[in-house]
Amino acid sequence: MVIDQERSKFEHVVRAYSAELYRYAYWLCRDRFTAEDLVQETFARAWQGWSGLRDDRAAKGWLYTILRNEHARLHERKQLAIDPDQELDELMDNSGANAFDAFEIRDMLAVLPETYREPLMLQVIGGFGCAEIATMIGITEGAVMTRLTRARQALRRLIDPKPLTRAKES
Amino acid sequence: MNCLEFRRLVLIRPRLITAGRQAHPERCARCAGFAQSVAHDEAAIEQAMLVPVPEGLASRVLLRHGIRGPNRWSTLALAASLLAAVGVAFYFHEAPRQGDEIVSAQRFTANYTAVAAISYVLDHESRLLKENRAGDPKVMHAALSKLGLSLPANIGSVRYLGKCPVTGGIGEHVALETPLGHVTLILVPDQLFASRVVVSDRNLRAVAAPTRSGSYILIAESSSTLKRIEAMLM
Numbered sequence: 001m002v003i004d005q006e007r008s009k010f011e012h013v014v015r016a017y018s019a020e021l022y023r024y025a026y027w028l029c030r031d032r033f034t035a036e037d038l039v040q041e042t043f044a045r046a047w048q049g050w051s052g053l054r055d056d057r058a059a060k061g062w063l064y065t066i067l068r069n070e071h072a073r074l075h076e077r078k079q080l081a082i083d084p085d086q087e088l089d090e091l092m093d094n095s096g097a098n099a100f101d102a103f104e105i106r107d108m109l110a111v112l113p114e115t116y117r118e119p120l121m122l123q124v125i126g127g128f129g130c131a132e133i134a135t136m137i138g139i140t141e142g143a144v145m146t147r148l149t150r151a152r153q154a155l156r157r158l159i160d161p162k163p164l165t166r167a168k169e170s
Numbered sequence: 171m172n173c174l175e176f177r178r179l180v181l182i183r184p185r186l187i188t189a190g191r192q193a194h195p196e197r198c199a200r201c202a203g204f205a206q207s208v209a210h211d212e213a214a215i216e217q218a219m220l221v222p223v224p225e226g227l228a229s230r231v232l233l234r235h236g237i238r239g240p241n242r243w244s245t246l247a248l249a250a251s252l253l254a255a256v257g258v259a260f261y262f263h264e265a266p267r268q269g270d271e272i273v274s275a276q277r278f279t280a281n282y283t284a285v286a287a288i289s290y291v292l293d294h295e296s297r298l299l300k301e302n303r304a305g306d307p308k309v310m311h312a313a314l315s316k317l318g319l320s321l322p323a324n325i326g327s328v329r330y331l332g333k334c335p336v337t338g339g340i341g342e343h344v345a346l347e348t349p350l351g352h353v354t355l356i357l358v359p360d361q362l363f364a365s366r367v368v369v370s371d372r373n374l375r376a377v378a379a380p381t382r383s384g385s386y387i388l389i390a391e392s393s394s395t396l397k398r399i400e401a402m403l404m
Contacts, residue, residue, distance in 0.1 A: 010235070011232055014228050014231050014232055015228045018223075018227050018228040018231055019223040019227065019228075022223045022224070022227055023219060023220060023221055023223065026221050027219065027221075032224070036224055036227065036230075039227065039231065040230070040231055040234060043231045043234075043235070044234070044235070047235050103218075103322060103398070103401065103402045105214055105215060105217075105218035106218045106221075106401075107401075108218075109215070109218060109219065120215075121219065123183070124212075124215060124216050124219050125219055125220075129183075130182065130183070145182045148181065148182050148183070149178065149181040149182055152181045152184075152208065152211070152212075152215075153181065155211065155215060156207075156208070156211050159211055159214065160207075160211075
């Protein structure tokens, strides 16, 4: 009976979070197949440690942390074939930008350094607050705020290369 | 709250609404414009981050853990999709990825899928285009979705949509006029190609690659167009 309840709870969690975890995984590794493997591995580890989960509300953050660790482990095993120079070349070639906004922005996101991209992903995809992101990636909340600001500034410069208007103190 | 503080907070969390965040732009038009522009960019960033999720992902996860007791048919369907996934993984393991190394068609026989597709395009596509059988983009998007692929809604016009022969079967032939130029996409739902291969033949480049539930061949005049359209296919 208890096992059935736990299984049902786990099923609910898988259905609720597998899509967003896949997207987070995709942006970590930028490979569709590896992203799905990471999601599978994340839930496998989550199921192994399911009995240790005391608070259901913590499940989402816990899953993201597992996935992040799995990705780091994968990176240790093999360096994923990502060629940053090639992607920078693509970023320079901005023809047809209006027609392919989402595609262009994906390119821009891909060249954003991981230290900036990751807090942004956790906020946009996962909906986490700065304090939660800070705990997940092991930096201070202030550092998360700085990275989020810089990430958005960098993307805004890429999306619209016009100079930003400066704020005046009022 | 002053302008600097307001803008800092907008860049940290554009969607957060607080009393202070609401009050400031009411008395500062420049900051109101700034917030609007950040909100616009944020929507674009969010849209770009929402990459398509493979169909049946949650069910595959649950099946792996034996959590769900689905009915017989869905078990078979899930088993088939798992087999397909394992098949792709096996093929990837067996055949080393060629990355973007462009292989000359001379290294393959004329029957090799990507080479045969280029020949088909060169021999038949101009005639098919003259028939003016513009395709319904909805049909194209549905066919893409069956293979777990997608293209942006504004990819361009579908100049032709129909069946075509591919090595060992039948494919969906889509001729697209995009802002990057003319491209041909051949969707092959029933075959899993062994590996991703980029082939150059005559004046065309083609990439043939497996997906989770089939394969595709993309043909364009230049490598850069090929690469960019293929990246959009995910």
